[in-house]
Amino acid sequence: MKSEPFFSRILHGGDYNPEQWPEAVWDEDVSLMQEAHVNVATVPVFGWVHLQPDEDTYRFEWLNHLLDNLHTGGISACLATATASVPAWVEQKYPDVLRVERNGQRRKHGGRHTFCPHSPNFRRLSTALARRLAERYAQHPALTVWHISNEYGNYCYCDLCAEAFQQWLQARYGTLEEVNRRWYTAFWGHTYTDWSQIETPTTNGQTILQGMLVDYDRFQSQSILDCFKAEATVLREVTPDIPITTNLMGAFKPLDYHRWAREMDIVSWDSYPRKGAAPAEIAFAHSLMRGLKEGQPFMLMEQTPSQQNWQPYNALKRPGVMRLWSYQAMAHGADTVMYFQWRRSRGAIEKFHGAVVEHVGTSQPRVFQEVAALGRELESLGTRTIGGRVAARVAILFDWENWWALEYSAGPTIDLKYVPQCQAFFTALHNLHIPTDIVSPEADLSHYDLVIAPVLYMVKPGIAEKLEEFTQRGGTFLTTFFSGIVDETDLVYLGGYPGPLRKLLGIWAEEIDALTPQQTNQVVFDAPYETLTGTHSCHLLCDRIHAEGATILATYGEDFYAGEPAVTVNSFGQGEAYYIATALNPEALQAFLQAICERQDIHSALSDIPAEVEVMPRVSPQGETLLYILNHSTETKTVNLPDEKYRDLLTGETYHGSISIPGYGVCILVKEP
Ligand code: GLA
Ligand code: ZN
Numbered sequence: 151m152k153s154e155p156f157f158s159r160i161l162h163g164g165d166y167n168p169e170q171w172p173e174a175v176w177d178e179d180v181s182l183m184q185e186a187h188v189n190v191a192t193v194p195v196f197g198w199v200h201l202q203p204d205e206d207t208y209r210f211e212w213l214n215h216l217l218d219n220l221h222t223g224g225i226s227a228c229l230a231t232a233t234a235s236v237p238a239w240v241e242q243k244y245p246d247v248l249r250v251e252r253n254g255q256r257r258k259h260g261g262r263h264t265f266c267p268h269s270p271n272f273r274r275l276s277t278a279l280a281r282r283l284a285e286r287y288a289q290h291p292a293l294t295v296w297h298i299s300n301e302y303g304n305y306c307y308c309d310l311c312a313e314a315f316q317q318w319l320q321a322r323y324g325t326l327e328e329v330n331r332r333w334y335t336a337f338w339g340h341t342y343t344d345w346s347q348i349e350t351p352t353t354n355g356q357t358i359l360q361g362m363l364v365d366y367d368r369f370q371s372q373s374i375l376d377c378f379k380a381e382a383t384v385l386r387e388v389t390p391d392i393p394i395t396t397n398l399m400g401a402f403k404p405l406d407y408h409r410w411a412r413e414m415d416i417v418s419w420d421s422y423p424r425k426g427a428a429p430a431e432i433a434f435a436h437s438l439m440r441g442l443k444e445g446q447p448f449m450l451m452e453q454t455p456s457q458q459n460w461q462p463y464n465a466l467k468r469p470g471v472m473r474l475w476s477y478q479a480m481a482h483g484a485d486t487v488m489y490f491q492w493r494r495s496r497g498a499i500e501k502f503h504g505a506v507v508e509h510v511g512t513s514q515p516r517v518f519q520e521v522a523a524l525g526r527e528l529e530s531l532g533t534r535t536i537g538g539r540v541a542a543r544v545a546i547l548f549d550w551e552n553w554w555a556l557e558y559s560a561g562p563t564i565d566l567k568y569v570p571q572c573q574a575f576f577t578a579l580h581n582l583h584i585p586t587d588i589v590s591p592e593a594d595l596s597h598y599d600l601v602i603a604p605v606l607y608m609v610k611p612g613i614a615e616k617l618e619e620f621t622q623r624g625g626t627f628l629t630t631f632f633s634g635i636v637d638e639t640d641l642v643y644l645g646g647y648p649g650p651l652r653k654l655l656g657i658w659a660e661e662i663d664a665l666t667p668q669q670t671n672q673v674v675f676d677a678p679y680e681t682l683t684g685t686h687s688c689h690l691l692c693d694r695i696h697a698e699g700a701t702i703l704a705t706y707g708e709d710f711y712a713g714e715p716a717v718t719v720n721s722f723g724q725g726e727a728y729y730i731a732t733a734l735n736p737e738a739l740q741a742f743l744q745a746i747c748e749r750q751d752i753h754s755a756l757s758d759i760p761a762e763v764e765v766m767p768r769v770s771p772q773g774e775t776l777l778y779i780l781n782h783s784t785e786t787k788t789v790n791l792p793d794e795k796y797r798d799l800l801t802g803e804t805y806h807g808s809i810s811i812p813g814y815g816v817c818i819l820v821k822e823p
């Protein structure tokens with residue numbers, strides 16, 4: 151396997167679907183790509199039927215021609231295995247390929263991602279195509295990275311999957327008795343007496359056994375991953391030196407990306423912020439993707455250069471915003487800037503989705519010009535930004551299985567959603583300009599000083615011990631209400647919440663009160679930290695807790711549990727473990743985290759950073775700190791610098807004392823010797 155960094159230049163380009171266009175357009179595309187300073191094209195993501203119009207016929211001439219042209223033009227290929235869209239002939243000939251939806255209905259040909267992960271015909275045909283492509287293009291000089299399938303993600307509920315699920319359960323739990331125990335099937339008399347009775351959990355079938363639902367998510371995530379692995383195995387066999395990726399989607403619930411990332415050489419992902427998304431929300435997604443491989447740089451595989459078409463209202467990215475968000479991705483760990491797509495489709499569902507080349511077909515439009523200007527700028531950076539790491543001392547733990555289980559839970563409230571809880575902590579730290587990783591509870595935590603586990607409802611084997619050890623050695627651990635409730639199959643820990651975290655936190659949670667969206671309670675901080683005193687509102691859930699050795703930092707202000715602890719800290723070994731028993735309002739949460747960071751001497755890279763300015767340090771493999779400063783506002787902002795000389799890599803200008811950054815502007819500062 152080739153070692154990191156995988157790329158010798160910042161890849162700039164994106165999805166290119168030449169199958170949609172006559173060959174006459176292709177030559178024009180290459181010269182326009184050169185004009186746009188595009189150096190990579192992702193082809194042919196949806197090309198299966200064009201490469202294999204029936205089972206016995208392969209057609210590679212057009213792709214040969216295309217790759218040759220790209221290479222001659224200096225453009226690399228992010229080569230897709232083309233298995234994302236299953237041809238009509240495959241689905242007609244082998245109906246088992248079509249997956250069954252959760253409602254129990256089998257799909258018909260149409261759309262994409264239509265395959266059942268356990269269809270032997272899909273496995274056979276998709277890996278055969280991957281092998282043909284790998285063998286044919288192994289030596290092609292344009293081949294730079296493999297792109298398997300596209301945005302994997304749809305579960306199947308067919309009979310093949312039911313059978314495979316039964317086998318998966320046998321392998322995992324051994325006996326049917328153990329499955330019954332884990333899923334608590336004695337409840338409502340749901341005990342299974344034969345393996346064959348276990349069906350897929352369709353909406354008209356099994357919906358009440360939450361342990362089973364979590365297991366089905368695990369099983370489907372793994373099954374779809376097996377499709378990825380099947381193709382990856384073939385590619386690795388033929389082209390061991392070419393890195394392999396598939397494009398992920400940020401906080402995408404169906405797939406446990408921590409498990410997926412282990413099988414990928416490099417993470418890539420598609421960033422399509424929802425309308426009105428705050429910079430912190432975008433940064434959260436980048437950090438989640440960066441954390442999948444514990445900080446290894448990732449590829450920004452897709453972003454729209456201008457607008458989407460699948461939101462209700464598809465606003466244009468304002469002039470400068472595409473550039474700003476590209477650098478934001480780089481600040482958070484991206485080594486590539488790529489778009490969906492190169493040329494706007496003429497027909498079908500994405501004809502109004504933004505592209506580098508608009509329907510007018512020339513380089514004249516604003517969007518093309520912004521892409522070209524960014525491409526020029528990225529070229530001028532050379533390799534300086536590549537391979538850098540975000541040096542974070544704070545980590546938020548994020549766990550897909552916890553996410554699934556938490557949101558299957560009936561009660562105590564329908565308003566408790568996992569991602570917003572994690573985002574609340576991330577946003578507070580983002581506002582404090584404190585670099586934060588988002589990692590799996592299974593990640594190496596030894597280089598962090600503060601580890602935050604929002605709503606760690608499910609505590610899997612070994613995790614409590616690991617968190618105890620982290621704290622014992624001097625780390626600060628923080629968790630919240632509704633944590634330490636269930637084990638990995640959603641069975642409640644008996645003997646008092648927060649179960650296995652009780653000793654570490656020094657508390658016992660006796661009851662959990664749910665508040666309506668209109669209701670609040672109060673949290674009264676009596677003493678401790680300078681940045682946080684007085685009374686603050688809280689919402690969502692209020693655990694009624696008892697300190698069992700922990701110090702009480704704040705108490706509830708209202709209701710029958712007024713005066714009882716709401717925030718506690720427990721000394722544990724050389725470290726401390728905090729428990730926040732309710733959802734604090736954003737200002738209070740930020741002040742609280744600021745206090746905790748100050749105690750640990752965790753600071754932002756600059757001080758007095760103006761509002762709407764983001765500052766992120768990324769350390770290059772050579773040990774040089776690149777300070778990305780991003781102005782997310784429309785107004786010029788002045789940022790004060792420490793008493794040293796800095797140079798902006800984008801303009802070459804040097805600065806001392808302060809720097810003024812125009813609206814939507816960016817600079818990448820390095821210290822001058
Ligand atoms: C996804 C897909 C692309 C395209 C874009 C449109 O990211 O990977 O093929 O459909 O959405 O936004
Ligand atoms: Zn299936």
